[in-house]
Amino acid sequence: MVVSLPISANLAAKRSLPAHSPWYLAAMEQLVSVVQQLSQAHELDAITAIVRDAARSLTRADGATFVLRDGDCCFYADENAISPLWKGLRFPMSHCISGWVMLNAKPALIPDIYADPRIPQDAYRPTFVRSLLMVPIRTQSPIGAIGNYWASPHEPSEEEVAILQALADTASVAIENAQLYMQLASKVDALQESNYELNRFAWVASHDLQEPLRTITTQVELLEMRYGDQLDERGRGYIHTAVESTQRLQSLIEALLVHAQVEKVEDFGDVDMQDVVDGVLQDLHILIGETQAELQVGEMPLVRGNASLLSRVVQNLISNAVKFQPAGQKPCVRIVSERRGKEWVCSVHDNGIGIDEAYHQRIFGLFQRLHAKNHYMGSGIGLATCKKIIEMHRGRIWIESAPGEGSSFYFTLPGN
């Protein structure tokens, strides 16, 4: 968000420093601090309060109002004055000096309100006001106005107009920023909501999908166990294919559940990646044994994160490294880490089939598979889950690879 000192204030400051009164210089100084306050205000209420108070103290007026355009009405949103003015009231644009200021997009200087035809005298008679100065907020199609009021006759000076206009210009930037900020905040809310719904959906769907799937699996297996010898080879083949498919569906659903559950974890602490890698190698010992994979593990860092989530990442990357290999090749996998500035870069390198650069981004998307199912087993969810987890840790994950030259997966984590 950028709030800069309005051009008119800058110009006023540069143009006329030597010629201006000490009051003007002090007011400019105060205006700078108002600009700073406004730059930190993200809500209309806060902006209103700052502008209302500054409008009165900058010009040392007896009262100030903050008026917003509301359709065909002027809405007196707030005020700071020696006695009540019109706070909370609405007047038609055509019957109100703030309306005139907004419609004409220029200031109104009125030394004697009872001598000016633009003033609805009935509205002023109960008040202390004798003189006023009003400036538009935003010069292109104004969205409001700021008023200054004096109890005794007062001729608003050029300096007062300049200062008040500078405040109005600043306020208009702040109001626009607040509106953008509110739009953004409500968009973020909506996004978070839909993200939550989506995860909830994935969780419920995969949970409910598992029930019938378990039944199919066991019934087909039961059929094979009890009646397998009454079938010929082809019949047993059908059953075998059915069982295999249900197993694939089961691992798919489980991967989806894991992906959906990543959202729920909030437990972050110090994690020794050495322990994480050791644990994963323990879990994968069957796969490693079957493939006779050769693993090298370098020194691993202490990081800040969630150990079980990071285990999932490491497990995914190592099992991919072992699985995606040319037929008959012994997998060689190297897991290392390196400090770069405040973060750690961990990486998993393999001598596998490699991935064409065209797919380097896509593989981290949900349900992206590059291989036919009978070639390499994969759910198309694992790397998406890795990405989700690493991003939860405020890290990045990427790949360097070329077909036939193995793959290197990198991810960064904050140091502890």
Add this chain to the structure above:
Amino acid sequence: MHILLVEDNPSDVRLLKELMEGERYAPTIDWVIDGHEALDYVLQRNQHARASRPDVVLLDLGLPRISGYDVLKELKEMQGFSGIPVVILTTSRNPLDKNQCQALGADAFISKPRNLQEYQYLVRQMLREDFPRLVRAA
């Protein structure tokens, strides 16, 4: 041995019973299909007026009407019933669900078998005479 099985999926019940068929030490399984029935059973109300006291309760979590969590809570708070082991038998493999059940006093948390082999393992456990104590130890 006498097991109260609270489960709304008939095929799970059929399979368990089938796998126990012909076993010498097969336990008696009383099957109820939801949380209401389960509470009626242990309180010996309605059609369960003559029910006997189970040695162990196998309880699904995703039940119609009253959830497994609420049944578990009631059972564990019930006078004279809290000592009977309750085994949660659920599709969930989520550690968060497991923690919640443990907090409510579940004696064991078993994820439902995904294939025949896992079923056979579960049934072998259930066929052991010391199943209730086994559950406690777990």
